[in-house]
Amino acid sequence: MADQAINVLKRAGAVMIVSELILKKRDGYPLTCSDIEHLIAGYVQGIIPDYQMSALAMAVYFRGMNEEETTHLTRAMVNSGDTISLKDIPGVKIDKHSTGGVGDTTTLVVVPLVAAAGVPVAKLSGRGLGHTGGTLDKLESIPGFCAELTLNEFKTAVKNIGAAVAGQTIEMVPADKMLYALRDVTATVESMPLIASSIMSKKLAAGADGIVLDVKVGDGAFIKDHCSAFELARIMVETGKMDGRQMAAVITNMDQPLGRAVGNALEVEEAVLTLRGEGPPDLEELCLTLGGWMLSLAGKVSQPEQGKATLKKLLDNGAALLKFREMIQNQNGDPLIVEDLSLMPRAEKQVSVKSRVEGYVSRLRAEAIGQAAMKLGAGREKKDSLIDPVVGVTVEKKLGAMVKQGDILAHIHTGPEKEPARNTGIEDHERISDLQNMILSAYEFQDEPFEVPPLIIGDIK
Ligand code: URA
Ligand code: CA
Numbered sequence: 317m318a319d320q321a322i323n324v325l326k327r328a329g330a331v332m333i334v335s336e337l338i339l340k341k342r343d344g345y346p347l348t349c350s351d352i353e354h355l356i357a358g359y360v361q362g363i364i365p366d367y368q369m370s371a372l373a374m375a376v377y378f379r380g381m382n383e384e385e386t387t388h389l390t391r392a393m394v395n396s397g398d399t400i401s402l403k404d405i406p407g408v409k410i411d412k413h414s415t416g417g418v419g420d421t422t423t424l425v426v427v428p429l430v431a432a433a434g435v436p437v438a439k440l441s442g443r444g445l446g447h448t449g450g451t452l453d454k455l456e457s458i459p460g461f462c463a464e465l466t467l468n469e470f471k472t473a474v475k476n477i478g479a480a481v482a483g484q485t486i487e488m489v490p491a492d493k494m495l496y497a498l499r500d501v502t503a504t505v506e507s508m509p510l511i512a513s514s515i516m517s518k519k520l521a522a523g524a525d526g527i528v529l530d531v532k533v534g535d536g537a538f539i540k541d542h543c544s545a546f547e548l549a550r551i552m553v554e555t556g557k558m559d560g561r562q563m564a565a566v567i568t569n570m571d572q573p574l575g576r577a578v579g580n581a582l583e584v585e586e587a588v589l590t591l592r593g594e595g596p597p598d599l600e601e602l603c604l605t606l607g608g609w610m611l612s613l614a615g616k617v618s619q620p621e622q623g624k625a626t627l628k629k630l631l632d633n634g635a636a637l638l639k640f641r642e643m644i645q646n647q648n649g650d651p652l653i654v655e656d657l658s659l660m661p662r663a664e665k666q667v668s669v670k671s672r673v674e675g676y677v678s679r680l681r682a683e684a685i686g687q688a689a690m691k692l693g694a695g696r697e698k699k700d701s702l703i704d705p706v707v708g709v710t711v712e713k714k715l716g717a718m719v720k721q722g723d724i725l726a727h728i729h730t731g732p733e734k735e736p737a738r739n740t741g742i743e744d745h746e747r748i749s750d751l752q753n754m755i756l757s758a759y760e761f762q763d764e765p766f767e768v769p770p771l772i773i774g775d776i777k
Pocket of ligand 2: 418419420421573574575576577578583586
């Protein structure tokens with residue numbers, strides 16, 4: 317029989333089975349492990365078309381998946397591509413993952429901090445898309461820093477200095493790339509099992525023995541309510557455990573930007589300050605909390621609280637900063653930036669945003685600040701947009717702060733007057749005043765002082 321005919325028959329067979337699997341999920345029955353393997357393998361090989369996968373994603377959106385199904389889906393996605401083995405690196409290797417926040421500088425601090433405590437950290441990171449920045453973009457604002465390591469270089473770095481942050485070079489979890497693009501255009505992103513399997517497949521493929529998840533909830537996060545955040549955290553922790561990994565999740569508030577800086581070089585400076593023990597208190601607290609859990613999963617301490625105390629000492633005695641210096645040097649960056657921040661590239665111009673009213677800051681919408689930073693050129697509006705490492709926003713007044721009329725709320729860090737960072741054709745003063753208004757609109761005020769909600773909402777192990 318001609319190859320073409322065989323292909324047609326294969327396709328006909330696949331279509332028939334697939335429609336039955338869609339029907340099964342549509343009517344609320346669980347899919348088996350082999351159903352799920354068949355679906356993912358067929359989709360990645362191009363045998364199952366987008367329209368069927370879309371229908372299935374929508375059925376999962378409405379019907380959900382139980383823990384076994386979610387674990388099978390995660391596993392099938394991991395099996396769709398290459399995976400990393402860290403077995404030849406001694407010690408319990410720990411990874412961390414944040415579901416994404418505005419000005420989330422934690423990775424830059426936590427990786428050297430935990431490595432300084434003797435726990436190897438192998439962290440694959442991505443580039444930013446939209447208003448949440450990517451760790452690789454941030455690191456590449458350090459003069460000379462190379463975030464593109466081969467797999468061998470990456471592992472060697474973890475072996476030799478105990479820490480590396482790099483982009484992925486091998487083809488991991490292609491199923492997620494395809495599925496995520498499909499979900500994005502079929503209104504099926506906001507499904508707990510689909511989010512959990514998307515995140516966990518990438519984490520499991522990266523090979524760490526233990527994983528600490530930072531599940532963000534609030535204005536700047538894609539999960540807006542506490543209940544869903546705990547639910548997502550629980551599903552991901554269970555999925556990781558079923559795969560034999562040490563797991564913990566911390567649920568954290570993302571109603572306002574983390575720390576003060578939003579922007580690439582600005583966040584590196586903020587990370588260095590934090591590693592010197594001079595950082596914003598919220599960022600330091602989150603780094604110590606996540607790091608405490610990482611030490612606990614690695615078996616270095618019996619309780620995360622104990623880990624926090626250990627790590628605080630490493631901030632105070634300079635060991636964490638020294639580890640960051642080593643990491644930078646190992647990846648060809650200028651190590652002197654940790655001692656002299658003026659060696660970091662900086663924007664030519666700082667424009668202040670002043671309050672027009674008096675009161676206590678009652679809201680500081682993280683998403684609006686993130687959008688302003690993106691408009692400045694700190695993030696990518698499209699996948700192939702170029703980012704400007706030096707631009708961004710620093711917030712001077714955060715939730716609960718008392719503000720008088722004319723007080724500086726934030727600074728805009730931007731390019732020179734004559735050359736707008738983005739070639740929009742809009743006059744520069746108009747561009748700046750739009751940005752100022754955007755930042756002002758992120759703020760709300762009230763007359764009475766109030767208690768600021770805690771940053772750390774809870775945890776799940
Ligand atoms: N982040 C991911 O990687 N996947 C999702 O589905 C949602 C957030
Ligand atoms: Ca920050």
